[in-house]
Amino acid sequence: MAVSQMRGKQSVEFHEAPHIIGSASVAGPKEGEGPLGEAFDLIAPEAEFGEDTWEKAESTMQKEALQTAVRKAGLSLWQIRYLYGGDLLAQLTATFFGNEEAGVPMFGLYGACSTCGESLTLAAMAVAAGYADHTAALTSSHFGSAEKEFRFPLGYGNQRPLSATWTVTGSGAFILAARGGHVRVTGVTPGKIVDMGVRDNMNMGACMAPAACDTIYQNMMDFNRQPQDYDRIITGDLGYVGQTILTDLLKEKGFDISEQHMDCGIEIYDREKQDTHAGGSGCGCSAVVLAALVLPKLCQGIWKRVLFVPTGALLSKVSFNEGQTIPGIAHGVVLEHC
Amino acid sequence: MAVSQMRGKQSVEFHEAPHIIGSASVAGPKEGEGPLGEAFDLIAPEAEFGEDTWEKAESTMQKEALQTAVRKAGLSLWQIRYLYGGDLLAQLTATFFGNEEAGVPMFGLYGACSTCGESLTLAAMAVAAGYADHTAALTSSHFGSAEKEFRFPLGYGNQRPLSATWTVTGSGAFILAARGGHVRVTGVTPGKIVDMGVRDNMNMGACMAPAACDTIYQNMMDFNRQPQDYDRIITGDLGYVGQTILTDLLKEKGFDISEQHMDCGIEIYDREKQDTHAGGSGCGCSAVVLAALVLPKLCQGIWKRVLFVPTGALLSKVSFNEGQTIPGIAHGVVLEHC
Numbered sequence: 001m002a003v004s005q006m007r008g009k010q011s012v013e014f015h016e017a018p019h020i021i022g023s024a025s026v027a028g029p030k031e032g033e034g035p036l037g038e039a040f041d042l043i044a045p046e047a048e049f050g051e052d053t054w055e056k057a058e059s060t061m062q063k064e065a066l067q068t069a070v071r072k073a074g075l076s077l078w079q080i081r082y083l084y085g086g087d088l089l090a091q092l093t094a095t096f097f098g099n100e101e102a103g104v105p106m107f108g109l110y111g112a113c114s115t116c117g118e119s120l121t122l123a124a125m126a127v128a129a130g131y132a133d134h135t136a137a138l139t140s141s142h143f144g145s146a147e148k149e150f151r152f153p154l155g156y157g158n159q160r161p162l163s164a165t166w167t168v169t170g171s172g173a174f175i176l177a178a179r180g181g182h183v184r185v186t187g188v189t190p191g192k193i194v195d196m197g198v199r200d201n202m203n204m205g206a207c208m209a210p211a212a213c214d215t216i217y218q219n220m221m222d223f224n225r226q227p228q229d230y231d232r233i234i235t236g237d238l239g240y241v242g243q244t245i246l247t248d249l250l251k252e253k254g255f256d257i258s259e260q261h262m263d264c265g266i267e268i269y270d271r272e273k274q275d276t277h278a279g280g281s282g283c284g285c286s287a288v289v290l291a292a293l294v295l296p297k298l299c300q301g302i303w304k305r306v307l308f309v310p311t312g313a314l315l316s317k318v319s320f321n322e323g324q325t326i327p328g329i330a331h332g333v334v335l336e337h338c
Numbered sequence: 339m340a341v342s343q344m345r346g347k348q349s350v351e352f353h354e355a356p357h358i359i360g361s362a363s364v365a366g367p368k369e370g371e372g373p374l375g376e377a378f379d380l381i382a383p384e385a386e387f388g389e390d391t392w393e394k395a396e397s398t399m400q401k402e403a404l405q406t407a408v409r410k411a412g413l414s415l416w417q418i419r420y421l422y423g424g425d426l427l428a429q430l431t432a433t434f435f436g437n438e439e440a441g442v443p444m445f446g447l448y449g450a451c452s453t454c455g456e457s458l459t460l461a462a463m464a465v466a467a468g469y470a471d472h473t474a475a476l477t478s479s480h481f482g483s484a485e486k487e488f489r490f491p492l493g494y495g496n497q498r499p500l501s502a503t504w505t506v507t508g509s510g511a512f513i514l515a516a517r518g519g520h521v522r523v524t525g526v527t528p529g530k531i532v533d534m535g536v537r538d539n540m541n542m543g544a545c546m547a548p549a550a551c552d553t554i555y556q557n558m559m560d561f562n563r564q565p566q567d568y569d570r571i572i573t574g575d576l577g578y579v580g581q582t583i584l585t586d587l588l589k590e591k592g593f594d595i596s597e598q599h600m601d602c603g604i605e606i607y608d609r610e611k612q613d614t615h616a617g618g619s620g621c622g623c624s625a626v627v628l629a630a631l632v633l634p635k636l637c638q639g640i641w642k643r644v645l646f647v648p649t650g651a652l653l654s655k656v657s658f659n660e661g662q663t664i665p666g667i668a669h670g671v672v673l674e675h676c
Contacts, residue, residue: 006419091428104530106531107447190444192441329444
């Protein structure tokens with residue numbers, strides 16, 4: 001049997017599936033006060049992480065997350081052959097400055113909040129093909145740097161509609177290898193750009209839900225599966241608004257995922273107490289929830305197989321101000337207990 | 339023999355090397371007037387490419403480049419399994435809007451002007467591992483959108499020092515497959531972030547030369563080669579200033595590449611007549627020169643083996659204004675006639 005094989009229209013199945021042998025989550029104080037607070041590896045006492053800019057704070061989170069994951073995998077940094085990383089900022093400022101000291105050959109990625117899925121996909125592909133013994137996937141987002149990048153600097157104190165999500169201050173890192181650990185990446189479904197013409201940058205859930213629908217549908221077609229073949233189908237950051245849209249869209253295509261669906265943006269905050277409106281977002285959101293909540297359940301065998309689908313909204317300040325739509329993209333990663 | 343193998347510290351050798359079976363170059367009018375004008379597939383009569391914003395113009399270039407390359411490969415768009423693409427703009431505006439109609443599952447990449455090398459590396463890796471029958475690598479840059487993104491909007495009419503490079507308006511696309519065509523990707527050396535502390539955003543050559551040196555040196559160590567094992571060692575956009583620094587740095591490490599070195603940024607403009615100072619730059623620069631100049635020479639067997647090393651300067655408006663340095667990165671791709 002080949003080591004891996006193309007499945008259907010856009011998926012790959014790994015027969016010698018790469019293992020996630022280490023992971024780490026680093027979060028800000030607000031995330032630390034949320035329902036997953038106890039599960040994070042590191043919570044900073046303040047969102048600046050000891051730095052004088054939001055961007056440097058985000059770089060510091062990445063550095064801490066990578067080092068912690070590498071340590072938990074029982075490795076040293078020099079043993080990581082390739083690093084796949086990204087963030088939400090223009091030109092990946094947080095990622096490149098956060099990782100220059102690491103000295104690991106690096107692929108910079110941008111898929112908005114879907115980047116955690118993109119990085120896991122490529123890191124798994126490299127290990128499964130024998131291009132690397134160990135790879136790392138690393139993403140982050142920061143509320144302060146993201147608001148400045150996409151909407152308004154925090155000092156403006158702008159108001160937020162209920163459809164808005166709250167960008168998670170956090171970074172997650174994952175170490176992949178041919179063996180070790182109790183979670184394997186058995187397949188991937190890289191996503192297409194899906195544009196339904198939504199233009200509201202305060203309603204990211206609506207922008208991304210059609211892309212999540214497209215990727216989840218294609219994953220089930222390509223692998224010939226039903227929703228119940230997964231213990232959970234976990235989107236990145238659709239939030240409450242996007243969740244409703246996603247389940248409706250998939251019902252139209254003949255799949256009812258209401259039993260299996262979970263959203264990292266919904267899990268990370270306490271809706272009643274934390275004033276985060278539609279939920280959390282950012283490529284740190286799905287990453288820290290994967291590290292702190294999803295992987296432990298898979299490790300313990302409480303869940304046997306999940307479909308992890310980080311979701312991204314493809315906009316920039318410039319594209320938004322020039323009146324462009326906000327297309328979405330979502331990358332599917334199949335994770336299994338072993 | 340395995341299909342591929344890790345080589346040395348950071349390289350991969352493909353024993354069943356993917357072939358480049360189609361390529362295309364789309365360029366702006368200034369590039370069309372340069373020494374490579376005759377060789378481009380398409381030259382737009384004006385830099386707006388019929389659009390009302392620079393960003394849309396850049397998206398249009400990508401669309402044209404991809405369609406042309408796919409057609410030249412004798413394929414249709416739906417036969418491309420994965421697309422690896424990027425540009426210089428925040429959140430990859432040109433790439434995502436340029437490719438949403440294509441409907442190809444997509445990996446967004448950012449490595450500044452090195453992205454052409456990053457995209458070729460990942461596209462080749464996917465084909466060599468059997469994850470895809472056909473992949474595409476696609477990058478672009480645009481003088482108007484890049485000046486606005488990194489320095490000043492064109493309307494300011496700011497002055498440029500002689501060390502400044504001119505961002506190329508152009509897009510290059512490459513189609514990879516297991517067989518066909520006369521050029522193979524036989525190896526890759528993904529690069530590390532290298533920071534020598536340079537802070538001058540009007541002297542990108544100096545920012546990137548140390549990274550180019552690091553990747554070229556590592557490539558020769560990993561594959562146990564000497565400069566003369568390559569007909570050409572081709573950097574992306576070091577320009578005249580960066581070229582001198584690169585050859586000096588490599589001499590210190592015991593390699594004299596002055597006979598083999600070529601720089602896409604130097605090739606693309608006529609220094610005397612086109613007022614482009616240190617040369618061309620941008621992730622469209624190395625891409626169009628690869629498609630219009632390098633691949634034809636390899637196809638015809640005039641060159642047997644080249645090391646193609648697109649180079650990127652890792653800065654953003656924000657990182658620059660916050661006083662950060664400008665690190666570089668460079669990805670090496672070994673191309674051989676077959």
